[in-house]
Amino acid sequence: MTSYLIGLVGTGIGPSASPALHEREADELGLRYVYRLLDLDVLRRPVADVLDAARLAGFDGLNVTHPAKQAVLPHLDELSPEAEALGAVNTVVFDRGRAIGHNTDATGFARSLRRGLPDVRREAVVLLGAGGAGAAVAHALLSSGIGRLTVHDVDGERAAKLAGALRERFGAGRAVAGGLDAVRHADGLVHATPTGMAAHPGTPVPAELLRPELWVADIVYRPLETALLKAARARGCRVLHGGGMVVLQAAESFRLFTGVEPDPARMLRHFDTLDGGAARAA
Secondary structure: OOEEEEEEEEOOOOOOOHHHHHHHHHHHHOOEEEEEEEEHHHHOOOHHHHHHHHHHOOOOEEEEOOOOOOOOHHHOOEEOHHHHHHOOOOEEEEEOOEEEEEOOHHHHHHHHHHHHOOOOOOOEEEEEOOOHHHHHHHHHHHHOOOOEEEEEOOOHHHHHHHHHHHHHHHOOOOEEEOOHHHHHHOOEEEEOOOOOOOOOOOOOOOHHHOOOOOEEEEOOOOOOOOHHHHHHHHOOOEEEOOHHHHHHHHHHHHHHHHOOOOOHHHHHHHHHHHHOOOOOEO
């Protein structure tokens, strides 16, 4: 039986659904598959050391999450065209000793948005977060027909850099860096920072900026009902939690690791059993 050894690199990853999602789908497909958590806080080693150790230990691949999606870049041998364009990696495949970086976050978010909020207005959208996940979501949004994207980050320089890169790829006027006030006139709001996770409680947006005409999507999935989504729902907004994205990016990572096509619908159903709620919009 073919076997695979996969890991997840990041911080605060104890609650991650990735091990269960990957191992359950492998069981369904008759594959032997072991998925390990490599928490940088626990290991107390930089991502470069963890990458080298995983390669030497015979790992077939790694998923990469906050805060290492951009920090891992200098330590890879090759990037897929998508990862190079995004400047962020969430999947590393070891192939004959070479570490090849991919990004499945963008396609995962795009598919989740189409699935969960297929009919919302998309002329003007605000993105919170310009890190590795934010870059992937930004490309997904503009590729899926968003007219104009405003990027906001607590690090204004990082927001401006991402907005500039987006204009180079998608055209002048498609992306700008801006403040939270842009939410007042936006059709949609997408949150792509760690705020709202169990280890980073809180909400990134004052409730008074939320209004019924605004749709709100969050990439955080633990918990599914973040403080932001709870406040948005109370204000009458349509919302999309991060469950769909995490499952659909995992399905693509699984394919890259194994060369075997997973069943995304089955993985979504499995996620529902893990979290007790459908990975959908409401």
